[in-house]
Amino acid sequence: MDKLKVIVVDDHPMVIEGMRAMLQQIAYVELCAAASNAFMALEMVEEKQPDLVITDINLPEISGIELTAKLKKEYPAIKVIGMSTFNERSYISQMIQSGADGFLVKSASKEEIEKAISSVIDGQMYLSVDINMNTQEKKALKDQPVLTRREKEILHLIADGLTNPQIAEKLFISLNTVDTHRKNLLAKFETNNSASLIKLASKSGII
Amino acid sequence: MDKLKVIVVDDHPMVIEGMRAMLQQIAYVELCAAASNAFMALEMVEEKQPDLVITDINLPEISGIELTAKLKKEYPAIKVIGMSTFNERSYISQMIQSGADGFLVKSASKEEIEKAISSVIDGQMYLSVDINMNTQEKKALKDQPVLTRREKEILHLIADGLTNPQIAEKLFISLNTVDTHRKNLLAKFETNNSASLIKLASKSGII
């Protein structure tokens, strides 16, 4: 059986080398390439056709978030795990919105990395353990629906306390449209009123 | 002019000693006593009548949060600064609810401690810089209203998506009462609908 082909993307050589060392210890994994920026990453992906890309979020020029979105669009089969020094909630949220399958902190142990990889390959989402996030919050993040730009915009206005008529006026759209978007938001979050909608969105880091 | 009398409360001797060393470098501050638990702290406060108490949050038996509440009740003039290893949002929130005037992470520098002390003595609230909290969120925390137990209970139920009638049924109280509490919540948070109420409460860490 072929090994799992993995590409690591990070602008810090130390991280690359660290990952290389750790991945070498996982029998079924093969680090087939490494990239220090998004352009190089896209080239490598094209060339190597990996099963998994592990990318830093804070890349120069094109961020890991944009890279993830591009990868997922062009190669939906490739799994992507985001990586960051900090467990910033909004980063994780953005990564997931971009289609990432998992998230790791850079301080992760070999065991955690292995677990992340196997989970993601099995089609499950993996989120790194975070002292600032409880299980409920992580669940909220995993189940986070994908929102359109307009929906995000309206979600924020709802959170800011604007009523539907006020939102309609502000965005120069009809009250009915605002209502439709709000209803779609409620459906996506599987809830049935704005208060809990905002709670869920807030826990997910969208707001 | 007399020096500022400070009492430090922490169950780790190292923290006490560290604080002692740092406070010694601040000319106008005098560490008049140290305590390793809340009982001892209350005794020391009684005896020394300090201007400021700096207390750990995670104390054995009686927590720093309860200690703060007791201190603020018995000696409203004494300033209290909470301290914790982690910048846990809910801890900070609870400390402030208990009446604390400031919050420090244990990794704080001498400069930060000095700034916290001078701010608090001047009557201003001081919150330690936190990578996981932006300015807006800190503001929300500072302006956080004090809620009654019932109000907190109802706030959570609103956030969970229950309607007023459902809350009334669950708590065996009248719909009018629920409505009154909700209206009081809106007034305390200076907003005018449940969605933004939940956003503010969420940002404040109450939810």
Add this chain to the structure above:
DNA sequence: TAATCAATCCCCTGAACAGGGGATTTTGCC
């Protein structure tokens, strides 16, 4: 090109909320 999705608009009804007012009973504190 056809199909899909996002974004827009419209209609309906009943329930819930927002914003006023006032009043009573517990509960804790001095």
Add this chain to the structure above:
DNA sequence: GGCAAAATCCCCTGTTCAGGGGATTGATTA
């Protein structure tokens, strides 16, 4: 015991939301 605050209850009105339904346009994609 008396005071203050919390918690409870009640009334009113108009607006907004929640939950159905259906429909059109434009962009993207298969």
